Amino acid sequence: MPVEIIGMISTHDVSETRPATGPVVDVEYTRSFARAHEQAGFDRILIAQSSASPDPNQVAAFAAANTERLGLLIAHRPGFLAPTVAARTFATLDQFSGGRVAVHIITGGHDAEQRRDGDYLSKDERYARTDDYLTVVKKAWTExxxxxxxxxxxxxxxxxxxxxxxxxxxxxxxxxxxxxxAYRVGGKHADTFALWGEPLAETAEQIARVRAAAEAAGRETAPGISVSFRPILGRTDEEAWERAHRILGTIEQRGDAFGGRRAVLPVGPGATPQNVGSQRLLAAAAKGDRHDRALWTAPAKATGAAGNSTALVGSPETVAQALLDYVDIGATTLLIRGYDPLDDALDYGRELLPLVRAEVARRDAAAAAGPVPATAGAR
Structure with a gap:
């Protein structure tokens, strides 16, 4: 079964290692960034959301108008639009884009961030609201x-x-x-359940919990699983690790100067994030910086796990195999983005995505062919 590969765009040039340049909505940069992902062969791009950032629906519409086939994964927080309005909004964009829209539901794990937009519900209440919200949205699309x-x-x-x-x-x-x-509500509603990049054992544990929640909700088919990473590539593993440590040094030097998510979330070493996903990344980092084939948790430690912040480090071949390790335990979607956002997206398209897709296609072909009979080829 083909693996979906998702990138991520923003409306201006900024990352943990790059000071923001240009206006917050840089039209030419946004156009180039979306087109770079289409050129690189990504299936979709994620457009994130925060209380301070440009509206993701408008960004998605702009990206759709400037690409031809690239899918759009629009982050959406239930509770700020009526579910019927949201359903019509996404259906309208799906029409204009030719069926390229998907919605990424972010219930919200930070009370302070939610309150910036006027939401004072507790976390458990927010998830209960999301359950009710998605029930209405799905009915609006299908009834x-x-x-x-x-x-x-x-x-x-x-x-x-x-x-x-x-x-x-x-x-x-x-x-x-x-x-x-999240497991309970996502297990009930999600077509794809998104996880951040933890070590393989911990990821397998989360996948099992998502599947159990889906079964408890009466679903016959479990959701797909997305995992997110920040690949750091080099021509060799050694070169990639040299680059990785330069990136970490820049992150540590900048401290809390990064805009974006740092403007709205607790960040940096010693920060105590409220959301469980960040807590899990920091717990993995506390066990050690390096895990499995290529997973590196030091960037999560340096940023307080503000967002998907664990890296896969190595040559394209090493990182491709590391991504496939997650496919082996049940991942159906891989979300990747770099520290040099636009250039890394193009590099992934040249060096990484073809390796992952070729190996997945080889495995699918082998599975379709079935086992070779013991007497095959005998003379």
């Missing part, structure tokens, strides 16, 4: 007759939408989180 809904957070009467997604039966739903509530 052909007007319907009523009387849930704990949303109540509507005689709702009907004339705009339907191009994709049938509906737009794909991705879901992020690592708490018990």
């Amino acid at each position: 052909h007759a007007p319907f009523d809904h009387d849930g704990p957070y949303y109540r509507l009467a005689d709702f009907h939408s004339e705009v339907r997604p191009v994709q049938q039966p509906r737009i794909p739903v991705y879901f992020g989180g690592s708490s018990d509530a």
